[in-house]
Amino acid sequence: MATSAPQTDQLVSIEQADFHNSFVDELHGEASMDKSPRQVPGYHYSRVEPTAVRAPRLLAWSDDLAAYLGVVRPPERGPAVAILAGSQLNPSMKPFAARYGGHQFGNWAGQLGDGRAISLGELTAVDGSSWEIQLKGAGPTPYSRRADGRAVLRSSLREFLCSEAMHYLGVPTTRALSLVETGDVVIRDMFYNGNPQPEPGAIVARVAPTFVRFGNFQLMAAMGEKDNLRALADYVIRHQYPELGEPSSAVYVRWFEEISRRTAVMIAHWMSVGFVHGVMNTDNMSILGLTIDYGPYGWLEPYDPDWTPNTTDFGSRRYAFGQQPQVALWNLYQLARALAHLVETPQDLQQGLETYRTTLAETRHTMLLQKLGLTPMAPEAEDRAFVEELLEALAGSEIDMTLFFRQLSHTAPALLQKAESEETAWRELLANAAYSMSISEEQTLLQWLQRYLQRLRQEPASPEAIRESMLSVNPKYVLRNYLAQKAIEAAELGDLSFLNTLMDVLKTPFAEQPEHEELAAKRPDWAREKPGCATLSCSS
Ligand SMILES: Nc1ncnc2c1ncn2[C@@H]1O[C@H](COP(=O)(O)OP(=O)(O)OP(=O)(O)O)[C@@H](O)[C@H]1O
Numbered sequence: 325m326a327t328s329a330p331q332t333d334q335l336v337s338i339e340q341a342d343f344h345n346s347f348v349d350e351l352h353g354e355a356s357m358d359k360s361p362r363q364v365p366g367y368h369y370s371r372v373e374p375t376a377v378r379a380p381r382l383l384a385w386s387d388d389l390a391a392y393l394g395v396v397r398p399p400e401r402g403p404a405v406a407i408l409a410g411s412q413l414n415p416s417m418k419p420f421a422a423r424y425g426g427h428q429f430g431n432w433a434g435q436l437g438d439g440r441a442i443s444l445g446e447l448t449a450v451d452g453s454s455w456e457i458q459l460k461g462a463g464p465t466p467y468s469r470r471a472d473g474r475a476v477l478r479s480s481l482r483e484f485l486c487s488e489a490m491h492y493l494g495v496p497t498t499r500a501l502s503l504v505e506t507g508d509v510v511i512r513d514m515f516y517n518g519n520p521q522p523e524p525g526a527i528v529a530r531v532a533p534t535f536v537r538f539g540n541f542q543l544m545a546a547m548g549e550k551d552n553l554r555a556l557a558d559y560v561i562r563h564q565y566p567e568l569g570e571p572s573s574a575v576y577v578r579w580f581e582e583i584s585r586r587t588a589v590m591i592a593h594w595m596s597v598g599f600v601h602g603v604m605n606t607d608n609m610s611i612l613g614l615t616i617d618y619g620p621y622g623w624l625e626p627y628d629p630d631w632t633p634n635t636t637d638f639g640s641r642r643y644a645f646g647q648q649p650q651v652a653l654w655n656l657y658q659l660a661r662a663l664a665h666l667v668e669t670p671q672d673l674q675q676g677l678e679t680y681r682t683t684l685a686e687t688r689h690t691m692l693l694q695k696l697g698l699t700p701m702a703p704e705a706e707d708r709a710f711v712e713e714l715l716e717a718l719a720g721s722e723i724d725m726t727l728f729f730r731q732l733s734h735t736a737p738a739l740l741q742k743a744e745s746e747e748t749a750w751r752e753l754l755a756n757a758a759y760s761m762s763i764s765e766e767q768t769l770l771q772w773l774q775r776y777l778q779r780l781r782q783e784p785a786s787p788e789a790i791r792e793s794m795l796s797v798n799p800k801y802v803l804r805n806y807l808a809q810k811a812i813e814a815a816e817l818g819d820l821s822f823l824n825t826l827m828d829v830l831k832t833p834f835a836e837q838p839e840h841e842e843l844a845a846k847r848p849d850w851a852r853e854k855p856g857c858a859t860l861s862c863s864s
């Protein structure tokens with residue numbers, strides 16, 4: 325997405341911005357505005373207004389995204405922030421909560437829906453594209469079930485920071501425009517141990533072309549609402565996939581294939597940067613292949629396919645890092661089952677699943693080769709096996725993923741240029757990136773690195789060019805779990821300076837930024853087991 329910023333004087337306040345409301349105007353909604361929790365059969369959404377909060381104050385603002393949307397940064401308090409907190413509405417908005425269902429941890433959960441997210445409407449960006457603005461934590465909706473419709477500062481800050489950090493890493497994602505503290509207290513049992521505590525409330529304004537999920541289609545299919553299912557599919561195709569042409573049975577098939585392709589690209593990105601979503605339920609899968617719902621996510625520190633930050637998932641590890649490719653496929657299969665109701669020959673949807681497999685395998689392999697500064701080499705099977713061996717060796721020891729690849733981007737091209745001892749350089753790299761490593765683990769990695777250097781010597785590009793290309797895909801700065809936690813602890817005490825620093829540094833994650841070296845360091849020992857740093861619950 326282009327983020328060429330218009331002049332500040334062209335930007336308007338969110339109070340004056342001109343919202344349009346295609347979701348509400350074109351789909352089938354329940355108009356009662358009643359917030360009481362209930363089943364809402366037969367509708368795509370419920371019109372519902374956010375609930376006012378006590379003392380909204382702006383904590384963070386995404387300048388680039390705002391400029392792209394043509395919206396000016398508001399003062400810390402005032403009517404614009406009241407809108408971003410759901411206390412006021414711009415008259416052009418028609419707020420709604422979407423109705424969706426989903427499989428949670430593999431089990432069909434029936435109706436879920438936006439229980440605390442309320443979409444305000446859509447804005448037109450400077451390039452003419454349309455973006456839905458959604459408040460997360462805006463109060464009860466018909467889909468809130470027994471919960472309060474609110475969100476706490478710690479989870480909102482994590483969502484705000486991470487969605488923007490992912491965007492700057494080049495990962496397909498929903499965006500975040502603002503983070504507002506509400507001035508209200510929210511009660512949460514953070515560790516689900518019968519010890520509920522008051523916490524500060526907050527609201528993120530999220531931004532995406534649409535927030536439609538796999539679960540919207542699943543629920544309509546499960547309830548036999550075929551007309552609604554078709555209308556929603558047609559809406560998404562016409563607005564988000566216009567290149568596919570006018571909806572028809574054949575177009576639904578091609579559409580599913582494109583959703584599968586995009587989902588594969590998203591997962592390949594996650595695997596490439598070490599992102600663990602944590603709760604890949606089908607209601608948390610975007611129909612656009614964007615990362616959505618930053619809840620109990622985490623970043624790999626030691627490279628470990630079995631790692632998940634989500635305490636709710638410690639038993640089955642269904643959503644662990646290495647499971648993500650398989651889970652996305654399972655989720656796509658559930659979407660295919662829903663879309664099968666629209667397609668003359670449902671078996672045709674198989675092609676989409678195949679496209680997922682091949683796109684994921686190819687994209688992952690290409691991305692891994694790029695991380696290593698290598699170009700593909702025939703035979704492909706050997707090429708893949710070579711890269712897989714590295715991942716196995718990394719998984720077999722305790723090596724920081726981000727540090728390993730970043731240091732490799734410096735060390736490997738340097739070894740091509742200099743006659744310095746290869747083994748010393750590799751040992752130093754491993755020592756810097758390892759949390760712990762046995763002699764035999766080190767030996768396995770050294771052997772792989774020696775073969776790698778031989779292969780790198782065959783690359784036609786210059787060492788400088790290899791370095792530059794590796795540094796452009798191996799980030800130095802990611803939102804390490806303990807960094808987010810430090811920003812939260814400071815913000816809860818009223819100090820936003822660390823949040824601001826992180827926002828700034830994570831905007832250029834591939835740049836050296838030597839003045840922020842400490843933010844690229846290995847996770848400190850104190851953060852190894854600390855809740856919020858190593859473990860997260862779904863309580864948010
Ligand atoms: N505090 C809450 N109040 C009301 N509903 C909630 C609350 N927390 C979660 N839910 C609802 O529970 C379901 C599953 O929650 P999940 O944690 O996946 O989503 P979420 O974090 O609320 O939001 P999203 O997927 O919109 O980012 C959703 O229907 C969600 O709206």
Ligand SMILES: [Mg+2]
Nearest residue numbers: 607608616617
């Ligand atoms: Mg969710």
